[in-house]
Amino acid sequence: MQPTLQTQTSPEIQKSTGWKIWWKLTRPHTLTAAFVPVFIGTALARLDTKIDIPLFLAMLLACLIIQAATNMINEYYDYKRGLDHAESVGIGGAIVRDGIKPETVLRLAFTLFGIAVLLGVYICLHSNWWIAVIGTACMLVAYLYTGGPVPIAYTPFGELFAGLFMGLIIILISFYIQTNTITTESILISVPIIILVGAILMANNIRDLDGDKENGRKTLAILLGRQNAIRFLAMMFTVSYVWIVALVFSTDVTLWLLLVLISIPKSIHAIKGFIGKTQPIQMAPAMKATAQTNTIFGFLLSIGLFISYWL
Template sequence: MQSTNKIDVKKALNEKEGFQVWWRLLRPHTLTASFVPVFIGSMLALTEESINIILFLAMLAASMLIQSATNMFNEYYDFVRGLDTEDSVGIGGTIVRDGIAPKTILNLALVFFGIAILLGVYICMQSSWWIAVIGLVSMLFGYLYTGGPVPIAYTPLGEAFSGFFMGTIIIGISYFIQTGELTAGVVLVSVPVALFIGGIMMSNNIRDLEGDKENGRKTIAILLGRKNAIRFLAGMFIAAYIATAILIFAGVLPLWSIITFLSIPKAVEVIRKFRTSSTPLEMMPAMTATGKTNTMYGVLLGLSLLISTFF
């Protein structure tokens, strides 16, 4: 992460005090990765039968709590390992710039996990206790993403794990708790969603490439180099849209899902911004645009499924 003056970083990122300190800790631009899969999985279930709104809200809350806790573990362990400093870009900065005690962040993450577990118990009582096994495994990998002896985020597998667990697994669970089954079609629909979520992690690693390399990480972005990593991200976007087109053509997705292609300009904006930026601060808009691309695609896909149930 390129070093700049501390005051410049805070000004450039427009970091404010008070509630904003805790809001930044959640890394809100990434929370789309937990909302979108729950929404899509639930809308897929709605195309088959009516959905239980309470279950939907419980699943949404649990998913967002787990991701928020994962972000907090990331903040805590990167600080402990000396990877984050007061000049680091792309972090909440709650510890290094706002002075919040690291133990407070760790304890808050564990509290979020605890609340998610309670919500998970309710979900299991309404569906199946097998969800508990899957949920606990997902939480374990959420911790291991930046915790443990070999953090997943420090390897070339970060994008694959985040896409699979946040995309495929969450969509599958969201659908299953409403219908009591899991179909091949649901798994196929999760593929483009997983690619977009993996893209969020990829854009993060492109932005942090130089700093991560200095600290011994081996992400895909580092292995490919910046230019090829941007091409790889573009390839992920293209693959997601091609997969969507195939699923529409095959009848797995309704024709209404063609509206998801309205998000293409935002994906193009991401690649353009990365190609014309050279520092982490300059790449922040590209990172934000990646999250917005996922949001636009996911919301439009979910809406297309909702519309198809009535027309």
């Protein structure tokens, strides 16, 4: 380890204390991928019906809990497979830095899954029991992302699974529990969120490319190579914005959806943050900017939908 890199990463490897340990274990920068789709699905439903606030809150909390549990399972299995160490960037670090027992982290993850199941029962009681089947599939994929004999995270399909289950599925469930239906519009509006949730994972894999390659992973970023992966990430951003513009001018969706264009500078900042960088700590700001792009884009999309309702 080079001295300069050690100096750069020292803030990252300081031990946390008290509640900060558990908060960092949730990897809060990733939670936007959970609550943004809920907001969008709910905002879209507001165009057709009055929002059931308790259902919305139950759905929001369940998604946040499942995402946090997924991160903990990731932490556990990456530690067990020797991927995480004290200098690793972008991890919670409860195991390798703060001395929390790996089994405690895994038990906490399954406890959170249990809480999500209880919230799911409430949601099903007020909508449809098919939601239970879909929710179970979501939690299974969450576990298999880094657990199981062939973790999804070790394959080129991580971005696809993340986008479909955390983008499309969450938006459609959030919309369905309020309206009892699925529309073509709800599916079409989900597409850029599918892409941007996948972009968060792509950014993560670009940052971790060298370490992942050494540990036998075959992520999409590794298969493409660093430069092409950065170009692919830029294309993901571009398609997301072009998709919304195309929807506005080719369908009857509201012109207010163009508010998402305000988030373009953040996506450009993310891409520039990766160019010419090779050390994970150097790319951490770009990773953060990618997650922020998803957050800002999603909130602006939701605001556009709400404005169209009031106007």
